[in-house]
Amino acid sequence: MPQENEFPVMKNDRLLKAAWGQEVDVVPVWAMRQAGRYLPEFREERAKCDFFTMCQTPALSCKVTLQPLDRFPLDAAIIFSDILVIPQALGMVVEMRAGEGPVFPAPLREPEDLAKLGSPADVCSKLQYVFDALTLTRKELKGRAPLIGFSGAPWTIMAYMIEGKGSKTMSLAKGWLYKYPEASHKLLKIITDATVNYLVGQVKAGAQCLQVFESHAEHLGPELFRKFSLPYLEQICNEVKERVAKAGLKDIPMIVFPKGGHFALKDLAALKYEVIGIDWTVDPALAREIVGPNKTLQGNLDPCALYADKKFIDNAVKEMIEKFGRNRYIANLGHGMYPDMDPEHLAAFVNAVHKYSKKGN
Numbered sequence: 001m002p003q004e005n006e007f008p009v010m011k012n013d014r015l016l017k018a019a020w021g022q023e024v025d026v027v028p029v030w031a032m033r034q035a036g037r038y039l040p041e042f043r044e045e046r047a048k049c050d051f052f053t054m055c056q057t058p059a060l061s062c063k064v065t066l067q068p069l070d071r072f073p074l075d076a077a078i079i080f081s082d083i084l085v086i087p088q089a090l091g092m093v094v095e096m097r098a099g100e101g102p103v104f105p106a107p108l109r110e111p112e113d114l115a116k117l118g119s120p121a122d123v124c125s126k127l128q129y130v131f132d133a134l135t136l137t138r139k140e141l142k143g144r145a146p147l148i149g150f151s152g153a154p155w156t157i158m159a160y161m162i163e164g165k166g167s168k169t170m171s172l173a174k175g176w177l178y179k180y181p182e183a184s185h186k187l188l189k190i191i192t193d194a195t196v197n198y199l200v201g202q203v204k205a206g207a208q209c210l211q212v213f214e215s216h217a218e219h220l221g222p223e224l225f226r227k228f229s230l231p232y233l234e235q236i237c238n239e240v241k242e243r244v245a246k247a248g249l250k251d252i253p254m255i256v257f258p259k260g261g262h263f264a265l266k267d268l269a270a271l272k273y274e275v276i277g278i279d280w281t282v283d284p285a286l287a288r289e290i291v292g293p294n295k296t297l298q299g300n301l302d303p304c305a306l307y308a309d310k311k312f313i314d315n316a317v318k319e320m321i322e323k324f325g326r327n328r329y330i331a332n333l334g335h336g337m338y339p340d341m342d343p344e345h346l347a348a349f350v351n352a353v354h355k356y357s358k359k360g361n
């Protein structure tokens, strides 16, 4: 485990300050999927190498994590990896297929299939490559910005394990929630335990902030969310914070991002996550009213606004900052970047956040 003093001194920690609710000079900004196929230098690396091999090679993961920071004055790096490394570490095969995305050749079909999964206690030994990538990247960042680690939330991971790929309806996975509630809770508990171990390992390796992606919250609605998502999100936050403290490490801010989960904001505000991410369908003023003054909000420009011209983007950012205000706020898109976006339009987004959020502006 690297010691804190092995890492470079932070030159820019405004993202961490905003997460804790401290004053910042300008609003911090980053973009979900900022390391990815919209960058030609990423596509060049990707053409040489399979997706998961890139994730499993710390020097490559580090290289592509830093690519967007070399181009834009971003206030955070997010480690290049994927949420689906957890099902892999539990023994499932996941392939990344061109034009199709992630595919599980043998998804979970019946409750009996749970017996095939490995133990949550073993995931850290299987995911050492992520920890090595984090430690290397934290050093190579040289304090330019904090390093974010991440995981999928249990429901989102369960959905992929059962569907075997992306799905418009999530009907197979939701079928489990209705047909096999007990087995669903058993699976969610396995994923939760694995995720806690994994996230604590990420902090030990040098992650300075953690984001938990509940990318498929929208499929649940308030009732299923309360039963099958919220308790596990709570357990992850509480246990990670307890175990980080027990290891003698500094508390780290945690972000929860319930994509499509506008109905979940009040429940999530009662948990210990410092930051709640919102997508573009949520009105910032309403989100603030619901979560109260003691949470940081993150979001929420429609990613597709980056297809507009730079003048439009500049103005959209100005309006976004007016709505969120400068305090307890981290600027981001409402979901990830798409591969056909123009990198210069991300530059316009990032620059506008800093321009319009300067004090006295």
Ligand SMILES: Cc1c2[nH]c(c1CCC(=O)O)Cc1[nH]c(c(CCC(=O)O)c1C)Cc1[nH]c(c(CCC(=O)O)c1C)Cc1[nH]c(c(CCC(=O)O)c1C)C2
Pocket: 031, 032, 033, 034, 035, 036, 037, 046, 051, 078, 079, 080, 081, 082, 083, 084, 096, 101, 102, 150, 165, 166, 167, 213, 215, 259, 336
């Ligand atoms: C945070 C992150 C993720 N994936 C990747 C990162 C890298 C870091 C970054 O954000 O820059 C690389 C990352 N992950 C992937 C890619 C493209 C693959 C390639 O290069 O071929 C990249 C750059 C592949 C991937 N991986 C996944 C999908 C979606 C599948 C679907 O539901 O249809 C896809 C297409 C699963 C996945 N992966 C992730 C999420 C949560 C965020 C979100 O909601 O988008 C999800 C749902 C998280």
